[in-house]
Amino acid sequence: MNKDVSIKVCMGTGGIAAGGVEVMSTFEKALASVGIKAVVQKNCSMHKVGCRGFCARDVLVDVIVDGAKSTYQYIKPDMVERIVQEHVVGGAPIGDWLVTDDYHTFHDKQVKVVLSDCGEVDPEDIDSYLGRGGYEAVKKVLTTMTPQETIDVIKASGLRGRGGAGFPTAVKWDMAIKAPGPKKYLICNADEGDPGAFMDRSVVEGNPHAVIEGMIIGAYAIGAPYGYVYIRAEYPLAVERLHLAIKQAKERGYLGKNILGKGLDFMIKVKLGAGAFVCGEETALIASIEGKRGQPKAKPPFPVQKGLWGYPTIINNVETLANVPYIIRKGASWYAAMGTEKSKGTKVFALTGKILNSGLIEVPMGIPLKEVIYDIGGGIENGKKLKAVQTGGPSGGCIPANMMDTTLDYEALSKVGSIMGSGGMVVLDETDCMVNVAKYFLQFTQSESCGKCIPCRVGTKRLLEILTRITEGKGREGDIELLESLAADVKTSSLCGLGQSAPNPVLSTIRYYRDEYEAHIYEKRCPAGVCKDLLSYSILEEFCKGCTACTRVCPAGAIIGEKKKPHKIIQDICIKCGACFETCKFKAIKKG
Amino acid sequence: MANLTINGKRIIVPDGITILDAARRNDIYIPTLCDDPRLEPHGGCRLCLIQVKGMPRPVTACTTPVTEGMEIETTNEQIERQRRTIVELLLSDHPNDCMICDKAGDCTLQELAYFYDIRSNRFAGERRQYTKKDLNPFIERDMEKCILCGKCVRVCDEIQGLGAIDVAGRGFTAKVSPAFEKDLNCEFCGQCVSICPTGALMGKQSVGKGRQKDVKEVETVCTYCGCGCNVTLHVSRNEVVRVTSRPDTINEGWLCVKGRFGYSFINSPDRLTTPLIKKDGKFVPASWDEALDLIAEKLSAIKEKHGPDAIGGLSSARCTNEENYLFQKFIRAGIGTNNVDHCARY
Incomplete structure (x- = not known):
């Protein structure tokens, strides 16, 4: 049993945003001022750790005394003094500040592989990773396995690409090993661009060495002496930690020439993306690294035949690569035991939207959606009703509330018209308008289209225009059919994955919520009360007490009336912001 | 096979x-x-x-x-439906002013619209609006007619080796543009004009001078240099209105700025049509016989008086190889000096 005191402060992006840096420095000062080592007669160490998933509760702080871990939530710098005095020195945890039961239910149904060390290791310290078995997998493959055996283990584990398409990783590596070429490249795709997705970001920020270790193993398997990490420049912390981790790995002989004296040469360069979503597409990503305009090319030739600078190239997603060291260490059968027949292992999701416990989760493949929403996510915010779950980001689809038995695996999701994608999961409740949701995602894909191919460039624009006019109450008869027809053509004729999947949100919302589209078009009504142009607010005279609360919050001055007498909304002036509706205590404002 | x-x-x-x-x-x-x-x-x-x-x-x-x-x-039915949708999408973002477009009758987009019988457009919506601003004398760019096929970008990069233009911006607002959206300032070879499938890129001198159906095509060889590029003169009402080149020629259809755009001299009032001999300080039109006799007489006199090395010959890049060969032969063997050079030597 470890007799020391160790304090871990969450310093992922969420932790830092909530004040992690200040909490950390306050702890350091407080410990120094009490002369902690002399007082408790123990070694006391501070660690910054990466994301542990429950970002809504940041800053999260672990205080581990004699191996007993207490986790505090919502920690602010002014709370640190008391924790040090009562807990670290006094030995009594402060019950009120500890995480509550829902913190544990949030974690109970999760199975952590990729994230198992996130929140535990200090991402800026290679020794911390080594202490938890880091780089053991590299040692294992280099000393006891051939490249083909390495690929065979990955094949037996059933690992599939976590970037979205779910292509079997071992098949990809196998093609690369067979591809002729004087040199090969391995690229780690960290160009995570889906709105609301932060899986790869958290992994790189929380445990960059796992990604590097995965890359070394991949490089060994396919025979690539050079690697690139293509990462978004919008992830400064991830970039910084990645650079640091590469430097540390080089110093320890895990990167560079003759790795661990076993004759393997492998170097990693970091290339920053300039913020184009389409650069997550393989061929566009390669063009971007080559310094060209980031736009996709037709396949074949596939990158594995002719990739970066014309050489055979393998591109794997961050999460895929981060899985690799754990599979090598614990064995293929351990990994393959999790998940379904065709989708093995676990998947990280960024759980966001109208969910109580939003954050980063890792669940075994095949888990029913309802367990994620209700057990891990804790249900819907504010007691509202669940309407749908959107998976797969802008390329994905919406799964309606009555299909929450759907399991989370590649096959089941595609069967219901959605995709796994890279792991975005947005929860929608009864106050979300599905036409508006489709419009939101189309806005994103339309502005991120590179413009190379016509169906995507003009097609997504027209889809968006039709959706916009429907939400503005200008929808015409036949618009639904027009959307379906155009969406189908854009899907089949676009050049790359962006255009091919951009219509998915439209098609899946029409499939399950056709009645909402019809209400917008034929009844000029938005059932969820979201589309402003189809909304009006009025005051129910019988309930209005004339308290004037609404007149005071109305930013447009649209509400008139004398005190203690029923008020009235002037429709021409009303901007439909809903402020009066939110304010009225007597339910006298009618929305509809 | x-x-x-x-x-x-x-x-x-x-x-x-x-x-x-x-x-x-x-x-x-x-x-x-x-x-x-x-x-x-x-x-x-x-x-x-x-x-x-x-x-x-x-x-x-x-x-x-x-x-x-x-x-x-x-x-098959699905493929044709997709193709029709693509053409319809393009036309939904196109001025569709074929009635006044110089390219009408020679436009691939127009042909496709005809082929797919697109009369109305299901996707009518916002159109890109651009202001023409090119001040150069050669190339007119109407970017509203651009379909972003990228041919101009590729020809400039792959054939001409210049890269004067590329695609800028994203998605619906992507457009072909010189660096920093500045005014076009390149070699003006016009390869881009020759390859554009729509009326987005046109030769400025040709605008309003007659559409393809109105011209008579005359095959000839460019006179500007010894390369001997094959050119096709487009003649309307006895005036050359455009110069193109066929892809199946020795120059594969590629031309330079001179061959493609340097044809206004043909109808220039300043163009010399006969030799001129200076008499009493004024140039007077003369016949070729008169002019050649005078040259022969003067050259002989100089050679007689000062020796052949007093004479030098400078030939032109606009001559053919054969003409240049004959010229140096004339200077070396006829006059008897090695003082012969050529304007394109450096």
């Missing part, structure tokens, strides 16, 4: 060529807006999408190489 079938017809084509190339060689029509056999395949217009048996989704004929035993379908 690869054996394959296209629409059930068995054909044999060389290995490694694209499906589009294979179809063309066998006179099978596949529409395209962005392909040119002289450029790298682009795969952007998506009109040449065809179905290959065993492939999960349609592929572009312009980028997919043939393989042994391939079974290809170039047309």
Whole structure:
């Protein structure tokens, strides 16, 4: 049993945003001022750790005394003094500040592989990773396995690409090993661009060495002496930690020439993306690294035949690569035991939207959606009703509330018209308008289209225009059919994955919520009360007490009336912001 | 050689060529807006999408190489529906002013609209609006008519080696542009004009001078230099209104700024049509016999008085190789000096 005191402060992006840096420095000062080592007669160490998933509760702080871990939530710098005095020195945890039961239910149904060390290791310290078995997998493959055996283990584990398409990783590596070429490249795709997705970001920020270790193993398997990490420049912390981790790995002989004296040469360069979503597409990503305009090319030739600078190239997603060291260490059968027949292992999701416990989760493949929403996510915010779950980001689809038995695996999701994608999961409740949701995602894909191919460039624009006019109450008869027809053509004729999947949100919302589209078009009504142009607010005279609360919050001055007498909304002036509706205590404002 | 079938017809084509190339060689029509056999395949217009048996989704004929035993379908109901949608989408973002467009009758987009019988447009919506601002005398760019096929970008990069233009911006607002959206300032070779499938790029001197159906095409050889590029003069009402070149010529249809745009001298009032001899301080028109006699007389006199090395000859790059050969022969053997040079030597 470890007799020391160790304090871990969450310093992922969420932790830092909530004040992690200040909490950390306050702890350091407080410990120094009490002369902690002399007082408790123990070694006391501070660690910054990466994301542990429950970002809504940041800053999260672990205080581990004699191996007993207490986790505090919502920690602010002014709370640190008391924790040090009562807990670290006094030995009594402060019950009120500890995480509550829902913190544990949030974690109970999760199975952590990729994230198992996130929140535990200090991402800026290679020794911390080594202490938890880091780089053991590299040692294992280099000393006891051939490249083909390495690929065979990955094949037996059933690992599939976590970037979205779910292509079997071992098949990809196998093609690369067979591809002729004087040199090969391995690229780690960290160009995570889906709105609301932060899986790869958290992994790189929380445990960059796992990604590097995965890359070394991949490089060994396919025979690539050079690697690139293509990462978004919008992830400064991830970039910084990645650079640091590469430097540390080089110093320890895990990167560079003759790795661990076993004759393997492998170097990693970091290339920053300039913020184009389409650069997550393989061929566009390669063009971007080559310094060209980031736009996709037709396949074949596939990158594995002719990739970066014309050489055979393998591109794997961050999460895929981060899985690799754990599979090598614990064995293929351990990994393959999790998940379904065709989708093995676990998947990280960024759980966001109208969910109580939003954050980063890792669940075994095949888990029913309802367990994620209700057990891990804790249900819907504010007691509202669940309407749908959107998976797969802008390329994905919406799964309606009555299909929450759907399991989370590649096959089941595609069967219901959605995709796994890279792991975005947005929860929608009864106050979300599905036409508006489709419009939101189309806005994103339309502005991120590179413009190379016509169906995507003009097609997504027209889809968006039709959706916009429907939400503005200008929808015409036949618009639904027009959307379906155009969406189908854009899907089949676009050049790359962006255009091919951009219509998915439209098609899946029409499939399950056709009645909402019809209400917008034929009844000029938005059932969820979201589309402003189809909304009006009025005051129910019988309930209005004339308290004037609404007149005071109305930013447009649209509400008139004398005190203690029923008020009235002037429709021409009303901007439909809903402020009066939110304010009225007597339910006298009618929305509809 | 690869054996394959296209629409059930068995054909044999060389290995490694694209499906589009294979179809063309066998006179099978596949529409395209962005392909040119002289450029790298682009795969952007998506009109040449065809179905290959065993492939999960349609592929572009312009980028997919043939393989042994391939079974290809170039047309079916779904493919034609997609092609029609693509053309319709393009026309929804096009001025559609064919009635006053110089390119009418010679425009691939117009041909496709005709072929697919697109009368009304299901997708009418926002159109890109650009202001023309090119101040150069050669190339008129009407970017509202641009369909972003990328041919101009590729020809400038791959053939001319310049890269004066590229695609800027994203998605619907992507456009072909010189660096930093500045005014076009390049060699003005006009290769881009020659390859543009729509009226987006036109020669300024040709605007309003007659459409393709109005011109008589006259094949000739460019007189500007010894390269001897084949040119086609487009003549309307006894005036050269445009110069082009056919892809099946020795110069593969490529020309330089002089050959393509330097034709206004033909009808220039300042153009010399006879030799001029200076008499009493004034140039007076003369016959060739008169002029050549005078030259011979003067050269002989100088050679007689000062020796052949007092004479030097300077020839022109506008002459053919044969003419230059004859000229140096004349100076060396006829006059007897090695004082002969050529304007393009440096």
